[in-house]
Amino acid sequence: MSQSHTGVPNDTVPDRTVPEDTVPGETCSLGEVLEQVSGKWNIGIIMAAMAGPIRFTELEREVQGISRRMLTLTLRKLERDGLLIRTVHPTVPPKVEYTLTEIAHELHDTFIGLTAWADRHKASIAAARRAYDAQSQGA
Amino acid sequence: MSQSHTGVPNDTVPDRTVPEDTVPGETCSLGEVLEQVSGKWNIGIIMAAMAGPIRFTELEREVQGISRRMLTLTLRKLERDGLLIRTVHPTVPPKVEYTLTEIAHELHDTFIGLTAWADRHKASIAAARRAYDAQSQGA
DNA sequence: CTGTATCCTAGTAGATACTG
DNA sequence: CAGTATCTACTAGGATACAG
Numbered sequence: 001m002s003q004s005h006t007g008v009p010n011d012t013v014p015d016r017t018v019p020e021d022t023v024p025g026e027t028c029s030l031g032e033v034l035e036q037v038s039g040k041w042n043i044g045i046i047m048a049a050m051a052g053p054i055r056f057t058e059l060e061r062e063v064q065g066i067s068r069r070m071l072t073l074t075l076r077k078l079e080r081d082g083l084l085i086r087t088v089h090p091t092v093p094p095k096v097e098y099t100l101t102e103i104a105h106e107l108h109d110t111f112i113g114l115t116a117w118a119d120r121h122k123a124s125i126a127a128a129r130r131a132y133d134a135q136s137q138g139a
Numbered sequence: 140m141s142q143s144h145t146g147v148p149n150d151t152v153p154d155r156t157v158p159e160d161t162v163p164g165e166t167c168s169l170g171e172v173l174e175q176v177s178g179k180w181n182i183g184i185i186m187a188a189m190a191g192p193i194r195f196t197e198l199e200r201e202v203q204g205i206s207r208r209m210l211t212l213t214l215r216k217l218e219r220d221g222l223l224i225r226t227v228h229p230t231v232p233p234k235v236e237y238t239l240t241e242i243a244h245e246l247h248d249t250f251i252g253l254t255a256w257a258d259r260h261k262a263s264i265a266a267a268r269r270a271y272d273a274q275s276q277g278a
Numbered sequence: 279c280t281g282t283a284t285c286c287t288a289g290t291a292g293a294t295a296c297t298g
Numbered sequence: 299c300a301g302t303a304t305c306t307a308c309t310a311g312g313a314t315a316c317a318g
Contacts, residue, residue, distance in 0.1 A: 032257045032261045033256070037177065038173075080271040081267055082264055082268075103260045110249055114176060115169060118175070120242075121242045125171065125222075125242075
């Protein structure tokens with residue numbers, strides 16, 4: 001190690017030997033998670049569908065700001081990953097319903113926790129940003 | 140899944156009037172969440188820093204697959220948002236430590252839940268993808 | 279050791295128009 | 299109603315080289 005001449009004793013550093021509840025072992029898992037969670041609209045759509053089957057136009061209204069294109073794309077992606085089921089009712093006019101699968105429903109609590117966290121801290125995050133930007137300008 | 144979408148008139152569908160535990164009220168909150176959670180490396184870095192202050196090179200090793208550039212960029216973003224603190228020790232060679240803030244630590248359980256979910260379902264997600272792709276080809 | 283700078287690619291996303 | 303097509307723009311991300 002190269003810290004012997006820095007004067008910093010490093011016997012107080014916590015061991016990085018993965019305390020079994022901190023790191024998921026496989027990086028693969030993380031990658032899979034990100035694909036569901038990252039993306040601008042995934043969470044919004046899943047949250048909107050939590051209450052039960054929902055139609056295309058309802059989603060378009062509920063997930064405000066989403067474009068028709070992105071709604072379609074995200075829906076297809078979610079369907080492909082088995083997070084929701086697309087049901088076409090052969091009526092006229094056509095009616096399509098999107099229903100979350102069981103595994104998607106399991107994300108409910110996590111997403112609630114996530115949004116709660118954001119709600120608790122959005123003010124301080126905004127403040128931190130302003131502080132950082134102000135300081136960056138000065139520097 | 141628990142309820143069918145097979146044409147049974149569903150009088151049990153809950154109203155879409157935001158049951159106060161399902162939708163975060165403001166789309167803004169969601170947007171803020173996504174900025175912390177989306178992005179390929181945010182979760183990995185935060186998880187790696189959960190155990191205590193961690194150095195640049197340690198992160199580079201622990202968050203496997205990340206490039207130096209993305210590590211720097213993500214670190215800066217996280218710092219700007221007040222999720223971690225960057226401490227420079229004016230030694231030679233330089234030593235920089237990244238320490239999570241309290242609000243970042245609060246994400247621990249949520250992220251654990253997320254990775255656990257991914258771990259539980261990654262097999263069925265992969266299967267769903269194969270099925271979807273196979274069917275798309277046929278169609 | 280801890281970054282920055284540059285170049286380049288692919289994916290994400292918006293706008294708009296068109297269709298079964 | 300529920301999409302698709304096309305065109306464009308921005309950003310995320312990787313590779314590589316250089317620097318304090």
